Amino acid sequence: MTRVFVSRDSTALSLGAGLVAKTLATEAQAKNLTIDIVRNGSRGMFWLEPLVEVETAQGRVAYGPVQAADIPALLDAGMLEGKQHPLFLGNIEQLPYFKNQNRLTFARVGITDPVSLDDYIAHEGYRGLKNALAMQQTEIVKHVTDSGLRGRGGAAFPTGIKWNTVLNSPAEQKYIVCNADEGDSGTFSDRMVMEGDPFVLIEGMTIAGLAVGATQGYIYLRVEYPHAHKALNEAIQAAYQGGYLGDDIQGSGKAFHLEVRLGAGAYICGEETSLLESLEGKRGLVRFKPPLPAIVGLFGKPTIVNNVISLASVPIILDKGGDYYRDYGMGRSRGTLPLQLAGNIKHSGLFEAAFGMTLRELLYDYGGGSASGRPIRAVQVGGPLGAYLYDDQFDTPLDYEAFAAISAVLGHGGIVVHDDTVNMAEMARYAMEFCVEESCGKCTPCRIGSTRGVEVIDRIVADIDKAKNVELLRDLCDTMVCGSLCAMGGMTPYPVLSALNHFPEDFGLQAARA
Amino acid sequence: MTQDYQNQKPVVLDVLAAHQAMPGNLLPILHGIQDNLGYIPADAVADIAAALNLSRAEVHGVISFYHYFRTTPPGKHVVRICRAESCQAMNGRTLEKHATQMLGIDFHETTADERFSLEAVYCLGNCACSPAITIDGDIYGRVTPEKFDQLIAACKGAQ
Numbered sequence: 115m116t117r118v119f120v121s122r123d124s125t126a127l128s129l130g131a132g133l134v135a136k137t138l139a140t141e142a143q144a145k146n147l148t149i150d151i152v153r154n155g156s157r158g159m160f161w162l163e164p165l166v167e168v169e170t171a172q173g174r175v176a177y178g179p180v181q182a183a184d185i186p187a188l189l190d191a192g193m194l195e196g197k198q199h200p201l202f203l204g205n206i207e208q209l210p211y212f213k214n215q216n217r218l219t220f221a222r223v224g225i226t227d228p229v230s231l232d233d234y235i236a237h238e239g240y241r242g243l244k245n246a247l248a249m250q251q252t253e254i255v256k257h258v259t260d261s262g263l264r265g266r267g268g269a270a271f272p273t274g275i276k277w278n279t280v281l282n283s284p285a286e287q288k289y290i291v292c293n294a295d296e297g298d299s300g301t302f303s304d305r306m307v308m309e310g311d312p313f314v315l316i317e318g319m320t321i322a323g324l325a326v327g328a329t330q331g332y333i334y335l336r337v338e339y340p341h342a343h344k345a346l347n348e349a350i351q352a353a354y355q356g357g358y359l360g361d362d363i364q365g366s367g368k369a370f371h372l373e374v375r376l377g378a379g380a381y382i383c384g385e386e387t388s389l390l391e392s393l394e395g396k397r398g399l400v401r402f403k404p405p406l407p408a409i410v411g412l413f414g415k416p417t418i419v420n421n422v423i424s425l426a427s428v429p430i431i432l433d434k435g436g437d438y439y440r441d442y443g444m445g446r447s448r449g450t451l452p453l454q455l456a457g458n459i460k461h462s463g464l465f466e467a468a469f470g471m472t473l474r475e476l477l478y479d480y481g482g483g484s485a486s487g488r489p490i491r492a493v494q495v496g497g498p499l500g501a502y503l504y505d506d507q508f509d510t511p512l513d514y515e516a517f518a519a520i521s522a523v524l525g526h527g528g529i530v531v532h533d534d535t536v537n538m539a540e541m542a543r544y545a546m547e548f549c550v551e552e553s554c555g556k557c558t559p560c561r562i563g564s565t566r567g568v569e570v571i572d573r574i575v576a577d578i579d580k581a582k583n584v585e586l587l588r589d590l591c592d593t594m595v596c597g598s599l600c601a602m603g604g605m606t607p608y609p610v611l612s613a614l615n616h617f618p619e620d621f622g623l624q625a626a627r628a
Numbered sequence: 629m630t631q632d633y634q635n636q637k638p639v640v641l642d643v644l645a646a647h648q649a650m651p652g653n654l655l656p657i658l659h660g661i662q663d664n665l666g667y668i669p670a671d672a673v674a675d676i677a678a679a680l681n682l683s684r685a686e687v688h689g690v691i692s693f694y695h696y697f698r699t700t701p702p703g704k705h706v707v708r709i710c711r712a713e714s715c716q717a718m719n720g721r722t723l724e725k726h727a728t729q730m731l732g733i734d735f736h737e738t739t740a741d742e743r744f745s746l747e748a749v750y751c752l753g754n755c756a757c758s759p760a761i762t763i764d765g766d767i768y769g770r771v772t773p774e775k776f777d778q779l780i781a782a783c784k785g786a787q
């Protein structure tokens with residue numbers, strides 16, 4: 115039986131992959147062809163989705179982008195034997211966009227059946243857990259520390275240090291919490307892992323549980339991700355059945371339980387302490403730190419809170435060793451970062467690369483420039499709290515420290531591209547509006563300051579007391595940076611000030627770019 | 629207690645019973661109620677508060693904190709439009725304007741014929757194919773005003 119792959123990834127579905135799979139099934143049946151349709155994750159090359167891949171004697175052959183109406187012709191042309199057709203792409207892994215990536219965390223995404231435990235194990239899955247089960251707790255943590263892995267959720271805090279703190283906080287109950295709130299616009303790597311290879315997250319969390327002695331894990335998933343929810347629940351069930359979750363993991367006598375909890379559309383609940391409040395059933399008000407969640411976390415117990423990508427990178431680290439992972443990257447940014455090309459970009463998608471590539475390479479060599487064909491004018495890296503960059507800054511290497519040096523952040527690796535039709539005063543205003551909408555309300559500079567920020571920008575744009583209001587805006591940003599408890603209020607000034615400084619002409623100011 | 633709530637109350641009590649032993653159960657309970665009833669009726673607050681030993685104000689505070697929870701019945705179809713940066717970079721603002729004009733309602737409103745509710749969301753994770761919307765459970769990418777009209781027409785045709 116020929117295996118044919120059509121993605122179940124949300125973005126592929128948003129382009130019609132569901133109908134493609136359905137049509138393929140009915141057309142094949144009508145033509146008496148026996149096929150096995152696998153609903154895989156996405157390869158992350160979304161300009162080619164819906165992508166259809168066929169397992170042939172010569173290996174996997176891809177066709178795309180395929181619409182349901184193309185199916186009869188594709189079958190007639192001999193798609194199941196990998197024959198030629200205008201939509202023929204050949205071996206997708208030979209395309210430079212794919213070939214030049216370093217797919218460590220995403221090794222299986224787009225390749226396997228996401229909810230098949232057998233498939234996972236056949237593709238090197240659960241090897242990290244196997245190693246971890248034979249190690250002392252401190253040894254597991256040491257591998258993570260040695261890997262140089264830093265939190266991929268935004269703050270880039272060393273994961274090994276966090277785990278060590280939880281390990282050394284004695285308690286009857288500890289928790290592993292996965293932050294799957296992925297609220298940043300322009301990001302979808304967490305979603306792609308959860309939809310395309312949920313077992314790698316489950317394995318990573320199980321290893322974390324073993325490492326620090328936590329027996330219960332929660333995945334706090336944003337409600338906007340119903341397809342990820344489904345895939346996770348299917349995989350969790352399979353893991354329980356296969357003895358990879360439960361009271362006795364693979365006969366080790368060690369327990370780890372896992373459950374998905376849904377958020378409810380609050381961006382601030384991606385902030386780790388707000389997330390914990392939400393998991394406890396409360397409003398997502400940010401907590402004061404200290405105490406750190408690693409010491410007083412969920413229900414007052416020591417808790418690891420890690421991003422999806424951080425946790426999903428753990429299995430390969432435990433499989434191949436901390437050194438293997440650390441050998442990728444530059445400076446203090448070790449390993450790989452799954453970058454997400456979004457917005458106005460021709461070849462949008464997921465690109466997992468070792469740290470060190472420049473933004474320009476990514477935007478032009480792989481991204482292919484803007485989708486509209488117009489010049490790229492502004493690029494926001496690191497989500498809604500990240501700075502807007504302009505052309506002169508595109509040669510900055512993708513590295514935490516290099517970005518910090520230009521007052522920017524890499525964050526969760528989201529890259530939103532705008533062409534020259536963008537109005538940067540509007541984007542600055544939007545950043546303030548977003549803060550109004552999403553502030554948890556605890557600190558005045560964030561709650562009220564953002565409302566004032568919208569008004570001041572409106573006055574600048576309307577040319578009312580321009581010089582005075584620009585000064586006021588800067589003052590206000592200063593107050594937000596200094597007087598906010600968390601990065602919501604504390605970093606909203608990044609997009610606002612970078613827009614003002616790099617694109618003053620959009621505010622009706624003289625273009626005096628330093 | 630309203631007439632409606634007399635019919636809804638058994639559902640609320642079922643959801644409460646199903647989540648009794650769960651730690652941190654308030655959000656799962658609110659999801660359960662909204663999944664079943666389409667919204668969280670005002671009258672349910674007292675029952676939730678009583679079951680969880682919370683004050684009504686606490687329950688109300690949680691419901692109002694989260695954008696996703698609604699306290700009024702939705703239209704037959706719920707249209708969610710992403711308003712975040714990536715979608716803006718691909719003419720999302722034009723789509724927003726078009727959608728509000730075409731449906732004749734603003735965000736967080738429901739059409740008079742109760743067919744459509746329009747909601748704003750900030751990111752659907754579909755940023756590689758902006759602008760993105762969802763209609764009920766289905767997600768759509770690269771939505772132009774024309775495509776929007778087709779999708780709405782398909783909803784109307786299907787009822």
Ligand SMILES: Cc1cc2nc3c(=O)[nH]c(=O)nc-3n(C[C@H](O)[C@H](O)[C@H](O)COP(=O)(O)O)c2cc1C
Nearest residue numbers: 265266267293295296297384385386420421424601
């Ligand atoms: C406003 C705000 C929103 C955040 N949203 C997310 C998010 O959606 N996902 C995430 O993993 N981290 C998010 N973070 C970062 C978390 O607070 C925390 O640093 C992270 O979950 C830790 O995991 P890591 O070390 O693996 O990155 C957010 C932080 C702030 C201040």
Ligand code: SF4
Nearest residue numbers: 554556557560600603
């Ligand atoms: S900065 Fe804003 S979101 Fe963060 S704690 Fe203060 S009010 Fe809440």
